Amino acid sequence: MYDLCRTHDIPHRNTGKWIVAQDETQMEALQKVHDFATSLDIPIRFLSKEEAKRREPDVRAEAGVLESPTTGIVDSHSLMQFLQGDFEDKGGICAFKSPVTHVTPLKAGRDGWEITTTTTSSETGGEGETATITASTLINAAGLYAIPLSNMILPKERHMKPYYAKGSYFSYSVSHPKPKTLVYPAPIPGHGGLGTHLTLDMSGRVRFGPDVEWTSDPTDYRPNGSRLKAALDDIQSYLPGIDRSAIGLDYVGIRPKLGKGGSVTSGAGFQDFWIKKEEGFEGFVNLLGIESPGLTSALAIAEEVEDLLY
Incomplete structure (x- = not known):
């Protein structure tokens, strides 16, 4: 990903990431x-x-x-524009x-796949x-709609239930404190997300x-202010000097999930990406539960899919 961004002038920054613990x-x-990341040869270390x-x-x-x-941030819109343009330059059609x-x-699937699409009429809003x-x-890479699409194809006993984790982001309107590193609270086993962490834009x-x-x-992309106090308490646990009055609702994202288990390999219930060539079908690869960091994993996922197919 860093090589791609450098080669094609896609805005990015290697910020690093801290995960912080407050008790034993x-x-x-x-x-x-740490132990899991080390087993995969991922650079990671404890700081004094x-x-x-x-x-x-x-x-x-x-x-x-x-x-x-090695954690960093990327301008997601620029990255997507590059990937679309590169795909179309190679003969792809969107x-x-x-x-x-x-x-x-x-x-x-031995004789291929018939895929039917229905556009939305701009005049009537209907079909x-x-x-x-x-x-x-x-290749089913339909994000939030990947499990419903998979259920169109697979037999009923292999259907899955989609789960959607809605997440509100909060803006910060003053200039201090302002860490230069991404900061995450320690993972909570079985928690559906990574905690209300500190992130930076470009x-x-x-x-x-x-x-x-x-x-x-x-x-449902409506921001929910009812969780603001809980988020403030979470943030203040690792950034005690924040001005609580300067934090407000910003925007909402939704993550596709395979269940309500954890997003971090720190305990029971961890759920990884589902990247699978489905048994009994030729030429069909399912990508399910590709939540964050699916975008920054996209190039590696593509290599995995190519290996599965070819």
């Missing part, structure tokens, strides 16, 4: 993350209290800090605003033109979030 229980969770205080004096970490030095309404495997194409392979502005609110509606 949280420190045990950090140790599990002296180094942590010197580098980020405003961050509170009573028990310890685990650092991921059909936006064309929801898939039906998928038919021909001889279990517009219907079109069907035939493809030799089908201009250096601080945001907090997302929190977790389960919803059954993948189109």
